[in-house]
Amino acid sequence: MVSLARDILVALGKQPAAVVSSRIGTAAMWQAATAWLAAAGIGRLVVLRAHRLPQRALARLPQLAADARVALTVVWHAPPPPSWETALPAATICLSRQVAEAVAVARRPGPGAAPVVTGERREQKDQALSHVLSQALPSLPDSEAPWFCADAQRLLQREDFCRAEVLYDYGGDAVCAFASAVAGQLDRPLAECCRQFRARDEARLAEGGPTSRATAREPGLWEVPSWERVRARWAALLSPPEPAASPQVQECDRRSLVRFLVGLVAGMSSRAHSLAVLRGAQAGLLRHGLHLRLPGRPERWSGPGFTDPPVTSPLAEQIRSRVVDPVHACAVAALLVTGLRPALLGLMRLSNLAPDAAMLSSYLPFRIDYLVPEWGRDLFAAARVHAAGHHPGDGPLLSRGIGRTGQILADTARQCGLRLRPAMLAPGLEGWHVQARCWLKESPQA
Structure with a gap:
């Protein structure tokens, strides 16, 4: 049964070695597949050679489709079973005996969410x-x-x-x-x-x-x-x-100023x-x-736009392909997007993430809205789906991917091949954006 969940994750772009070596159970593997499917905005899932699947794995597919809001097409390369209701319980079945018709149906847009725009499809006006x-x-x-x-x-x-x-x-x-x-x-x-x-x-x-x-x-x-x-x-x-x-x-x-400055440097490549x-x-x-x-001495700045490594499209794909657990992947991405200390990232709740996963808000020392680049938003959307399944309501978003001392976050970064500066995982000074000030000389005599 776990093999089918692994195949789905590999089809979503995960590295096979990372999926096989992932130390999570069968239920967690299916939950991860559900979260990544929902975050990617895939509308239809097609499973070939379904007649070779064990009964437990075949029965699990309708639940996956319902949770991820995808339409499921199962191709049966053998004589039909005695009862389709027994093979696919809790599923609304629509049979098609023509292969061409089944393929045409599978190519139609499904009921899933709008696809997330990735870095390769991102259009630059300038x-x-x-x-x-x-x-x-x-x-x-x-x-x-x-x-x-x-x-x-x-x-x-x-x-x-x-x-x-x-x-x-x-x-x-x-x-x-x-x-x-x-x-x-x-x-x-x-x-x-x-x-x-x-x-x-x-x-x-x-x-x-x-x-x-x-x-x-x-x-x-x-x-x-x-x-x-x-x-x-x-x-x-x-x-x-x-x-x-x-x-x-x-x-x-200050809130307006910081929002402007943080959005200005979001997605910068160095x-x-x-x-x-x-x-x-x-x-x-x-x-x-x-x-x-x-603040002075820009070489010592920390915060959005000055994290090392920067959040680029290849780096987001590197995290996406090497980490199976959505919360762990999102924790690393959030560290690089915001530059916040791990202890502050652990305080993030589901309500801190915007509905479209384009903004992550922090309320310390005041409300700061961090813009998430388009090519990394599916990482945050997958973490929300996964976290909401474990904690209904306004539960924690990233705490499970950080650890009490930030050790889980550091291990995930090493798994992705990222070399984080030690200062990013330890308590340090406030980021450059928090120290920024702006004044208007209101009077011509000032």
Whole structure:
């Protein structure tokens, strides 16, 4: 009976060696097959040579089809049994003696859920961005906006700089929608604030003084021969004061800011890609009068977009093919998507996962919505189906795949061939996204 469940898992893309070596019982094997079938959105299951199956395995197929919401087609290559009701109990049977008709029925769309879009079928609207995401990037300078591009141009080769610039522009272009949303939460509309900034700049420029953005027209800026002095002057003009130091500076809603930043770096193929996008977001927010402050030393950052290894489509397939238990597979994927410590992942409930498995929410230290890349959502959907079968209601989602000290999570990562940094499995500092701050200078006198 367990052999049929293993065959179904192999047909779903699992490695045969991983299925055979999996240390789970017969019931758990069938539950895993049900969860992966439901998550993959398969509408119809066709079983050939069904006459060679033992009676227990044949009787288990209707329950599998009902639980996974798939239509079942059984091809019988032998004389029919004395009673179909005995061979397939608890099943609504529709006999077809023509092979061609049975094949045509099997090819019709079944009642299953909509298929999950995988990485191979994922369409990118921006072809340049898609090309850059598939290319490697070297280490980028630690400089913040607006001098990030200047430093990158000096330090990188031309091809690498062009790739970084595409990501930089992508982060800047994505800012407009967020800036408009943040402006609605403040007392002063963003457009009015930006007009006041421009009016102040024009007045100071007419008087020969510095502007808020230090444009090239500013008298005396390019007369300074020392690059360090130029950098210091930019920092003095662009650094936002702390809210406690100036009552005229308003801090933006942290939840909205973090949701925007986390969604911006979701699916990035390396830490360098994520860093270039965030520097572009800094520059874009600056154009709107918003000052984004990120923690220093990006090489030590942890959190979404900066996990090692990154959550790419090949990595999701690697987890999918080597791990049979859906909860264990989802636990590893959740660690790489969120960068949360294992203890916090163990607190996740079924309600933390969005219905379409596109978002995983955490409520510590405040609500943070982590975007799940399209090519990994079936891992989360399978875990929900499997966990809901064991814990009706709002039960735990990932705790069974983590362990008390994170040992189960570490073992699953090794099974997938992943080399996780020790800091990812141990208590550490808050992620970069939790430390991010953004302020709007509400008054032109601020």
